[in-house]
Amino acid sequence: MRKGEIIKSGEELIGNRVRVKVVKNKVAPPFKKAEFDIMYGRGISTEGDLLDLAVTEKLVQKSGAWYSYGSERIGQGRENAKEYLIRHSQIQEKLKQAVIARIGGTDK
Known part of the structure; x- marks a missing residue:
């Protein structure tokens, strides 16, 4: 490590x-x-991992320092986007399910 x-x-x-x-x-x-x-x-930080996977799978768009999910901007900078996911648990869960569906995993 x-x-x-x-x-x-x-x-x-x-x-x-x-x-x-x-x-x-x-x-x-x-x-x-x-x-x-x-x-x-x-x-x-599970939110950080989720954000990284979502960007890799093109579910979250990164434009400069801004992160966007769908039409909504979720934060300027990675830490602000992580905070947004912490504060909005429904969006975090929706994004998590989308990532799981995209990579073909199971929710554990």
Whole structure:
């Protein structure tokens, strides 16, 4: 695990972006890499992971610093978009189901 960039809210440090390389694994191929946010006092940011997957799957559009879901702008900057998803749990759940449907996974 390697510490990546520091996540700030204004001048306050609120978390870290980390990079992980799985060297040995009994259930999947080894040497896979992952990147995620660890937020102080909250743990791994599921909203950040959801946002990253949604952008990758083109369910959320990123234009400059702005993130948009459908016709609605959900935040300027990644942290503001994550906060929007935290405050709007119905939209977060709708986006989660859309990502699951797109990648062919199951909701666990």
